Amino acid sequence: MDEIDIYAVGLLRDLQQFRLRVHRPHSVQRLRRALCYPLRQARAGDWRAVKNYFNGYLAEPRDWPPGLTRCGSGWTRRRAARDYQQRAAPFASLWA
Numbered sequence: 210m211d212e213i214d215i216y217a218v219g220l221l222r223d224l225q226q227f228r229l230r231v232h233r234p235h236s237v238q239r240l241r242r243a244l245c246y247p248l249r250q251a252r253a254g255d256w257r258a259v260k261n262y263f264n265g266y267l268a269e270p271r272d273w274p275p276g277l278t279r280c281g282s283g284w285t286r287r288r289a290a291r292d293y294q295q296r297a298a299p300f301a302s303l304w305a
Contacts, residue, residue: 212271213293215286219262220247268293276300 217225223243227236250258265284270277270293277300281293 213268213290214271215266215268215289217265218267218282219264221265221284265289270297274300 216222223240227240247259247262250256250262264282266282266286266289268281268283268286268289270280274297277297279296281289281291281296283289283292
């Protein structure tokens with residue numbers, strides 16, 4: 210199977226960036242601004258956007274194969290990779 214990229218998204222990405230910027234002066238303000246996003250979406254009633262903000266990690270193939278419509282997600286890198294493999298398994302014979 211092709212190589213996959215796994216990266217943090219949503220809340221986890223915001224928290225990782227905050228941790229990296231702790232020594233910088235405006236890091237708390239940036240985190241507060243980032244956390245306003247799910248609050249705005251909740252007030253607007255866009256619950257899918259709120260749910261997606263809490264994905265954690267996303268796993269995507271580097272070269273997107275035909276037939277695959279979704280990528281994997283999870284709170285850990287391992288779970289995101291396993292979720293991607295489960296979604297990609299039915300299409301594996303098409304890629305070979």
